[in-house]
Amino acid sequence: MIKIRTFLILAVVTALVVVAAIVLTTANAPPQTVQGERDYAFPKLVERINNVASIEIRSHDHTFTVSGSGDTWGIVEKNNYRVPREKVRDFLREIANLRLVEGRTERDDRYARLNVDDPKADKSEARGIKVALKDGTVLADGIVGRRKYFLYVDGRGGTYVRRTGEKRSWLTEGEVNFGKSPPEWLDRLVFEIPTAEVKRYTISSADGKTLVGEKDVPGGKVAIRGGIPADRKFRTDTEADRINLVVEKFEFEDVFPKGHVDFAGFKGQRNTAEFVTFDGLAITFETLTFPKPEGASEYDEPPRFGRVRASVAADAPADKRAEVEKRAAELNAKMEPWEYKFEWLDGTRTSKTLEDLLEPKEQS
Numbered sequence: 001m002i003k004i005r006t007f008l009i010l011a012v013v014t015a016l017v018v019v020a021a022i023v024l025t026t027a028n029a030p031p032q033t034v035q036g037e038r039d040y041a042f043p044k045l046v047e048r049i050n051n052v053a054s055i056e057i058r059s060h061d062h063t064f065t066v067s068g069s070g071d072t073w074g075i076v077e078k079n080n081y082r083v084p085r086e087k088v089r090d091f092l093r094e095i096a097n098l099r100l101v102e103g104r105t106e107r108d109d110r111y112a113r114l115n116v117d118d119p120k121a122d123k124s125e126a127r128g129i130k131v132a133l134k135d136g137t138v139l140a141d142g143i144v145g146r147r148k149y150f151l152y153v154d155g156r157g158g159t160y161v162r163r164t165g166e167k168r169s170w171l172t173e174g175e176v177n178f179g180k181s182p183p184e185w186l187d188r189l190v191f192e193i194p195t196a197e198v199k200r201y202t203i204s205s206a207d208g209k210t211l212v213g214e215k216d217v218p219g220g221k222v223a224i225r226g227g228i229p230a231d232r233k234f235r236t237d238t239e240a241d242r243i244n245l246v247v248e249k250f251e252f253e254d255v256f257p258k259g260h261v262d263f264a265g266f267k268g269q270r271n272t273a274e275f276v277t278f279d280g281l282a283i284t285f286e287t288l289t290f291p292k293p294e295g296a297s298e299y300d301e302p303p304r305f306g307r308v309r310a311s312v313a314a315d316a317p318a319d320k321r322a323e324v325e326k327r328a329a330e331l332n333a334k335m336e337p338w339e340y341k342f343e344w345l346d347g348t349r350t351s352k353t354l355e356d357l358l359e360p361k362e363q364s
Contacts, residue, residue, distance in 0.1 A: 038099035041161055041172050042131075042140035045096045051133055052092060058119045058128030059180035066185060069134075075182050079257045081338070082187045091178045095129065095140055098172040101151070101158060106167040115145035116162035116169045127180055130164075144176055145169070188251040190308070190340075191331060193277060195244040203243075203273045203352055211354050213240045218278050224354065232358045239357045246349045247275045247283055250308075252340040260339050261288065261305045273350035280316020280324045283331075284309050285350045287342065304347030308335045 040046050055066040065076045066083050073088050074080030104114060111117035112124070119128040131140040145160035148171055159176055162169040179185055196219040203211040212225035222240040234240065269289035276282045287306040296302075310328035312321055342350070 038101060038173060040096070041098040041100055041163065041170065042095060042142070045092070045131055045139040048133065048139055049092055049096050052088075052131055052139065053134035054132045055088070055091065056128075056130040056132075057178070057180065057185075058130075059126070060119060060121070060124045062181050064182050064185075075185060078182055078186065078255060079337070081255055083185050084187050087178075087185055091176070092131070094174065094176040094178075095131065095144075098159060098161060098174040098176070101171045101173050104160065104169040104171055106169070108167075111162065111169065114160040114162075114169055116143045116160055119143065127178070141165075147175055183252075183254045186255065188253075188255075190250045190252065190335060191247070191283075192249050193247040193275070193281075193283070195241070195248045197277045197279070198244045198247060198275055199278045200276045201243055201273065202276075203271060203350065205351070205353065206270050209353055211352060211357075213243060224357075228354065228358060232361070234357055235359050243349045243352060244275065246273070246285070246346050250346065251343060253343045254341040256339050256341070258307075258337055258339055263288065263307065263339075269351065271351040276313045276315075279320045280313045281327055282311045282313040284311065285346075287347065287350045289347070289351060301344040301348055304342045304344075304351065305339055306342055306347075306350065307339055310335070 045052075053067065053069060057064055057066070064078075066073055066088060067076050067080070068074055068083070068088070071085045073083040073085060075083060105111065108117075111126075112121075115125045115127075117124050117126050119126040125146070127144045129140060129142060129144055130138060132138050141164040143162045143164075145162070148158035148160060151158035151171075151173060156173075157175045159172050159174060160169060161172050198215070199218075200212065200214040201222075213222040214225060215222055222244070224240055228234070263286070266288050268291070271285075271287045271289070273285045273287065274282055275284075285306050285308050287304050290303045290305065292300060292302045310331035312324050312328055316324055348356075
């Protein structure tokens with residue numbers, strides 16, 4: 001009798017363990033959505049994707065329109081500053097390839113969970129889109145919500161979507177990646193100059209202080225003109241060299257038409273930074289430092305805006321002047337109409353003083 005009872009107890013325990021293992025495995029497994037033929041979320045876009053002329057993007061903080069055709073695209077609100085064709089192409093392909101998988105909530109109070117609520121609503125993370133032809137015919141109009149990871153067992157994901165005019169939201173097959181703000185769409189690279197080619201930089205401030213770093217040969221190490229005090233040392237061994245990184249790959253944080261900032265009437269900190277190459281090309285940054293916005297921490301850099309121009313340096317080699325003049329003219333045609341909000345590192349580097357490069361003085 002005892003053996004039978006023991007056997008029954010063991011059998012029950014084994015069954016419970018098996019059931020628990022099945023439940024645990026099922027809970028941890030990615031959802032296995034069955035694939036099949038599915039309707040496109042925006043079928044009109046699929047049919048006429050090559051004829052798109054405008055893309056409107058709406059988010060909580062921004063509304064802007066990417067407009068153009070062929071290889072030429074720009075943001076209307078940025079005076080048509082260039083948008084790379086590749087970004088437009090990738091966006092259209094991703095939106096066109098979305099396929100409906102299953103209907104989701106129709107309740108307004110649950111839209112925010114899927115990020116398919118009104119993009120202009122408080123704290124909304126939704127992204128509204130409207131894709132149209134040149135004559136205004138709309139090919140795709142809706143709200144793109146959050147991503148659904150592991151929609152399929154092979155790791156592919158999905159995206160929640162709600163089409164304009166419909167209460168029902170949808171889980172769609174496919175993923176989309178596009179920015180909510182204009183700078184995320186723009187071609188932010190202005191120019192590139194290898195740091196090895198920079199012969200000299202000069203950073204001046206309105207109070208008369210000047211910092212000059214120079215190299216004897218291309219690729220050499222930067223030395224500070226006049227040296228540094230005998231009782232001081234650089235914060236790092238490359239402190240003086242890193243200033244040249246401004247021109248190595250100059251990309252802006254944001255861009256505005258000339259006149260956005262009152263340069264003539266500006267009363268705050270103003271710096272001029274000139275970088276001269278061994279060939280004689282001079283790139284000059286005029287940098288304005290604005291007060292930190294309310295709520296910024298002590299570690300945040302203040303916002304800095306500037307204008308950038310190119311010229312031929314006075315000491316440019318005679319045999320290089322014609323080539324450099326052409327290069328400067330090309331750069332100015334690109335840069336002259338604009339004012340840039342600098343990325344924080346470029347902003348700090350174009351407004352450095354010698355003291356900024358040195359370790360703090362030891363307290364006596």
